Amino acid sequence: MAIGKLYKSSSEEFVANVDYRFYDKSEMGWWGELVLTEYKRPDESASYVIELEDGRRGKCSLRKRVNRAVTGVPPLYRYQFRGRGRLK
Secondary structure, three states, X not given: OEEEEEEEOOOXXXXXXXXXXXXXXXXXXXXXXXXXXXXXXXXXXXXXXXXXXXXXXXXXXXXXXXXXXXXXXXXXXXXEEEEEOOOO
């Protein structure tokens, strides 16, 4: 997994470092999974900006993956992220 950063889209406020994995990167949209490296509960109705290991950024939304394994105490959940448009 690669290491990136997650920010709130509205205020550019830093949320957490993330371990992420892409599953699809096309011109029209992209998606993958991520795990926050520290225990935080992101608001799934909010919009976020993910910054990738290579410095590219893009707006995305999050959804908790309830059928995936949870690690650690307190639990670190897996989230699916989805974005549209190009990564800049």
